[in-house]
Amino acid sequence: MTPVNRTPRVVYQQGDHVCTLYNSEEERLSAATQYIRDGLAWHERCVYVCGDQHADDFRATLKSAGIDVAAEEARGAVVLLAKGDAHLKSGTFDPARTIAALDAAVQDALNSGFTGLRAAADMTWLLDHAPGSERLAEYEARLNHFCSNNRVIVLCQYNRRALPAAALDHCLATHPWVRMEGPILLANPFYELPGAAMSRTADPADVERKLGHLESARRRAVV
Numbered sequence: 001m002t003p004v005n006r007t008p009r010v011v012y013q014q015g016d017h018v019c020t021l022y023n024s025e026e027e028r029l030s031a032a033t034q035y036i037r038d039g040l041a042w043h044e045r046c047v048y049v050c051g052d053q054h055a056d057d058f059r060a061t062l063k064s065a066g067i068d069v070a071a072e073e074a075r076g077a078v079v080l081l082a083k084g085d086a087h088l089k090s091g092t093f094d095p096a097r098t099i100a101a102l103d104a105a106v107q108d109a110l111n112s113g114f115t116g117l118r119a120a121a122d123m124t125w126l127l128d129h130a131p132g133s134e135r136l137a138e139y140e141a142r143l144n145h146f147c148s149n150n151r152v153i154v155l156c157q158y159n160r161r162a163l164p165a166a167a168l169d170h171c172l173a174t175h176p177w178v179r180m181e182g183p184i185l186l187a188n189p190f191y192e193l194p195g196a197a198m199s200r201t202a203d204p205a206d207v208e209r210k211l212g213h214l215e216s217a218r219r220r221a222v223v
Contacts, residue, residue, distance in 0.1 A: 006187035008221040012038065012155075014116050017140075017147040018185060019175035020157045021168070021211070027181055028157055032058075032120055033065045034183065035155055039118035040067070040077055044153075045109035047079045049087065051122030051157075055080040076112055083125040093125075093132035095139035099146055106152050116151035123158050126167055136167060140174030141197035155179075160211070165204030172210050173197050180218045189213070 012018065012035070022028045032048060039046040050058050058080060062069045072078040086101070087093055102119060109117040126133055140156070147154055158171045172178070173192045177185045190210050192200060 008184050008186050008217075010183045010185065012118075012153050012185070014151050014153055015148050016153045016177055016185075017144050017175055018153070018155050018177040018179055019171050020155060020179040021160050021171070021214075022157060023160050023181070028122065028159070029058075029061050031155075031157065031179060032122075033062060033067075035118065035120055036062065036078065037065065037067060039153075040072060042118075043115045044118040045077055045079065045105075045112065045114040045116075046072075047081065047105060047117065047119045049081045049083060049085075049119075049121035049125075051083055051124040052127075053122065055082065077114070083128075086121065087125050088128065088130050091130055093130050093135065093139075095132075095135050095142055098139065099142060102146065102152070102154075103150070106150050110151065116153070118153045118155075120155035120157065123156055123167075123171075124162060126163060137170040137174060137200050137202070138198045140170060141192075141194040144174065144176065144194050165207045166202035168207050169202040169204055169210075170197075170200070172207070173200055178214055180214060182218065184218055184221045186214060186217050186221060189217075 020031045022031065036046045036048065059069045069078060087098055106117045126136065143154055158168060160168065172188065172190045174197050176188055176191050178188045179185050
């Protein structure tokens with residue numbers, strides 16, 4: 001399940017499961033906008049779960065980046081969701097339910113003539129501490145199997161300043177590819193195979209060391 005080609009790259013590929021670790025709203029929005037723009041160019045359906053941001057605010061961001069949001073939504077190429085319509089339906093989080101919904105979304109995108117599904121979510125919904133949120137590692141680990149067997153790309157956006165260190169540690173253990181500041185995707189040396197990661201115990205004390213290692217790798221990367 002680890003990346004075969006571990007060379008840093010800037011292009012997302014179907015089957016990818018990537019995390020963006022961001023420090024600011026500017027970083028989050030830049031990563032999400034680029035991700036969606038590229039997906040539209042590849043004729044993929046793009047689904048974005050807005051987290052705590054209102055969908056209209058994100059629409060304005062996409063529009064300011066030159067994306068005709070109204071036209072893309074009208075043809076089903078862009079779908080914006082609130083966290084209550086995605087991860088936190090009924091106020092709870094269930095990994096199996098969420099992945100089943102993602103599977104249905106992939107099939108619907110293909111049936112609608114798109115080349116695949118490009119999904120992304122701002123993971124700040126974890127700050128709601130909804131029942132089931134403690135199953136984060138299980139969910140992210142299971143996504144690796146799902147992504148590798150479907151015409152889908154999944155981008156999970158983690159706020160480094162707001163989310164607890166335990167959540168960041170699970171994030172680093174369950175994403176084969178990491179995006180820090182800027183467009184480069186780094187092969188993640190801290191990735192754990194899904195079978196082990198599903199039931200792992202977080203090590204919050206080691207997060208800063210891991211992030212520092214990745215920051216150094218980002219600065220060295222040439223693509």
